[in-house]
Amino acid sequence: MASIADYYAGKSVLITGATGFMGKVLVEKLLRCCPGVSALYVLVRPKAGQSMQQRVSDMMKCKLFDRVREEDPDFHKKVVPISSELTQPGLAISPQDESKLVACVNIVFHCAATIRFDEPLKHALQLNVIATQQLLSLAKQMHNLEAFVHISTAYANCNRRHIDEVIYPPPVEPKKLIDSLEWMDDGMVRDITPRLIGERPNTYTYTKALAECVVQQESDKLNIAIIRPSIVGASWQEPFPGWIDNFNGPSGVFIAAGKGILRTMRANNDAVADLIPVDVVINLTLAAGWYTAVHRPKTALVYNCTTGGINPFHWGEIGECGYHVMSTFKRNPLEQAFRRPNANITSNYLINQYWILVSHKFPALLYDLYLRLSGQKPHMMRIFNRLHKAISLLEYFSSQDWEWNSDNMSMLMGHLSPEDRKTFNFDVRQLNWPEYIENYCIGTKKYVLNEDMSDIPAARQHLRKLRNIRYTFNTLLLVFIWRVFIARSQMARNIWYFVVSLCFKFLSYFRASSTLTN
Ligand SMILES: CCCCCCCCCCCCCCCCCCCC(=O)SCCNC(=O)CCNC(=O)[C@H](O)C(C)(C)COP(=O)(O)OP(=O)(O)OC[C@H]1O[C@@H](n2cnc3c(N)ncnc32)[C@H](O)[C@@H]1OP(=O)(O)O
Numbered sequence: 033m034a035s036i037a038d039y040y041a042g043k044s045v046l047i048t049g050a051t052g053f054m055g056k057v058l059v060e061k062l063l064r065c066c067p068g069v070s071a072l073y074v075l076v077r078p079k080a081g082q083s084m085q086q087r088v089s090d091m092m093k094c095k096l097f098d099r100v101r102e103e104d105p106d107f108h109k110k111v112v113p114i115s116s117e118l119t120q121p122g123l124a125i126s127p128q129d130e131s132k133l134v135a136c137v138n139i140v141f142h143c144a145a146t147i148r149f150d151e152p153l154k155h156a157l158q159l160n161v162i163a164t165q166q167l168l169s170l171a172k173q174m175h176n177l178e179a180f181v182h183i184s185t186a187y188a189n190c191n192r193r194h195i196d197e198v199i200y201p202p203p204v205e206p207k208k209l210i211d212s213l214e215w216m217d218d219g220m221v222r223d224i225t226p227r228l229i230g231e232r233p234n235t236y237t238y239t240k241a242l243a244e245c246v247v248q249q250e251s252d253k254l255n256i257a258i259i260r261p262s263i264v265g266a267s268w269q270e271p272f273p274g275w276i277d278n279f280n281g282p283s284g285v286f287i288a289a290g291k292g293i294l295r296t297m298r299a300n301n302d303a304v305a306d307l308i309p310v311d312v313v314i315n316l317t318l319a320a321g322w323y324t325a326v327h328r329p330k331t332a333l334v335y336n337c338t339t340g341g342i343n344p345f346h347w348g349e350i351g352e353c354g355y356h357v358m359s360t361f362k363r364n365p366l367e368q369a370f371r372r373p374n375a376n377i378t379s380n381y382l383i384n385q386y387w388i389l390v391s392h393k394f395p396a397l398l399y400d401l402y403l404r405l406s407g408q409k410p411h412m413m414r415i416f417n418r419l420h421k422a423i424s425l426l427e428y429f430s431s432q433d434w435e436w437n438s439d440n441m442s443m444l445m446g447h448l449s450p451e452d453r454k455t456f457n458f459d460v461r462q463l464n465w466p467e468y469i470e471n472y473c474i475g476t477k478k479y480v481l482n483e484d485m486s487d488i489p490a491a492r493q494h495l496r497k498l499r500n501i502r503y504t505f506n507t508l509l510l511v512f513i514w515r516v517f518i519a520r521s522q523m524a525r526n527i528w529y530f531v532v533s534l535c536f537k538f539l540s541y542f543r544a545s546s547t548l549t550n
């Protein structure tokens with residue numbers, strides 16, 4: 033049987049979402065570990081004044097591609113950008129490009145989606161469901177298509193506690209919803225969104241569930257695999273440990289904690305923190321593409337790509353590990369931290385609210401006051417408001433527990449040759465969490481914030497300055513409390529003198545006894 037790299041040799045691959053976090057890692061891995069691959073057609077839209085060619089060329093210059101660049105400086109020649117806006121009819125692909133794709137594509141990886149938790153329903157539906165439908169229609173026309181791999185999310189069915197590797201009945205028939213929303217204005221859609229999404233926390237998980245249903249409807253005509261990753265984090269091993277390029281999910285939380293901004297967050301200590309490294313997801317995705325094309329399973333296979341059932345890690349351990357996160361950020365501080373890193377997790381709503389007041393809002397207020405007094409524009413409260421909005425959207429996922437069955441992941445591993453198991457490793461039993469979290473934190477510094485590791489001494493100096501500011505502030509606070517409350521009351525003064533004289537006596541006794549022993 034052909035190995036995975038042998039299978040992809042000579043194949044033309046179509047990828048949507050190639051400029052995104054997971055798409056980039058998929059492109060890199062295919063080019064590096066399947067050097068025989070014939071062409072990667074990537075559907076890209078122009079954005080922020082940049083043409084799609086410019087965007088793809090910039091993407092391939094980034095650090096992620098350093099290893100493949102070293103191994104094959106001409107790697108970029110295999111990447112063929114195709115102009116496409118997925119929210120447009122026909123995906124806005126030109127007729128010439130469409131003919132080319134129909135004639136030569138062998139495997140499709142559909143990664144594109146809006147992953148925002150606050151996306152208006154109409155747009156989320158347009159991109160996550162209707163675009164998927166259109167891509168499936170295009171795929172059905174492809175003469176040589178061997179597999180269609182759809183990236184979903186493990187949280188598509190987060191209204192259930194136990195999630196099997198099956199496609200559950202959709203909350204509503206997608207076609208009916210598409211037809212209904214077509215004539216409604218944005219205000220009307222906004223009003224009915226909470227009723228529609230029901231127990232799901234956002235339009236993202238809701239539309240991803242509908243997309244799975246749309247994919248299933250084509251499963252008798254195409255060879256389909258659905259990958260459901262949980263919370264995708266920095267890479268574990270490849271191409272570099274800790275590679276990450278965005279603020280999504282835990283990354284933004286780690287950065288905010290490292291900057292000393294985030295001091296408290298709500299999470300259930302006993303719940304599984306189902307993080308999955310991005311390289312694991314991509315290795316599984318490529319292996320699933322191979323398996324689907326070679327073995328042609330009779331029904332669409334769903335792969336729950338999760339860690340909880342195999343190598344569980346709990347939010348409470350991140351709490352402990354939180355100290356590990358904190359010590360990593362103290363040893364490798366982020367530049368221009370607001371305060372020294374010191375974040376804690378609590379499952380108690382009231383305790384969390386108390387710390388938000390004391391450790392978030394009060395310092396933000398003081399800092400903004402300082403900025404105002406020194407003639408600068410205050411901005412700290414705004415930053416905290418945004419942080420609170422982001423965290424309130426994430427807390428749904430950190431406060432609850434889900435159980436995913438991942439038998440298909442184990443089944444797939446069983447079909448790989450020993451060589452493929454190494455090259456396309458998705459065996460998360462080998463994952464060492466503390467080491468992973470440490471690399472993740474350093475990765476956010478190096479790759480998200482683009483901070484130079486050589487500037488660490490200056491960043492440490494800044495942390496020392498912050499510590500001195502804190503000591504000075506605490507001393508001033510004590511003096512203030514003394515002046516306002518204690519100095520005005522005879523009884524408080526007596527207690528104070530009693531405590532001071534006790535300390536003095538203790539010190540004198542200690543000094544005298546140490547002189548005697550000498
Ligand atoms: C040590 C102890 C610490 C405690 C550790 C505890 C860890 C707990 C972690 C809990 C994590 C739980 C994660 C659950 C995730 C479930 C995932 C489900 C899986 C999936 O399928 S999808 C992937 C997940 N999707 C997301 O994460 C998207 C969520 N984000 C959003 O929906 C929006 O970004 C949000 C939050 C609504 C904010 O929108 P908005 O205010 O409009 O801001 P923008 O997104 O447009 O960003 C503007 C600008 O700011 C940058 N940015 C974004 N976030 C941060 C941040 N946290 N810190 C700093 N900067 C941030 C962003 O990059 C933009 O910059 P530009 O330069 O591009 O303008």
Ligand SMILES: NC(=O)C1=CN([C@@H]2O[C@H](COP(=O)(O)OP(=O)(O)OC[C@H]3O[C@@H](n4cnc5c(N)ncnc54)[C@H](OP(=O)(O)O)[C@@H]3O)[C@@H](O)[C@H]2O)C=CC1
Pocket residue numbers: 048049050051052053054055075076077079116117118119142143144145146147159183184185186240260261262263264265280281
């Ligand atoms: N990140 C995570 O934690 C998880 C992600 N997933 C799933 O993995 C997949 C990839 O996620 P991720 O890489 O993190 O997401 P990103 O947001 O990083 O990437 C999204 C990609 O989709 C493209 N895209 C968005 N809108 C359009 C459009 N209108 N036309 C053309 N392309 C568009 C983006 O292109 P552009 O650069 O032009 O914006 C980008 O390439 C998604 O399907 C997501 O649901 C599942 C579980 C967890």
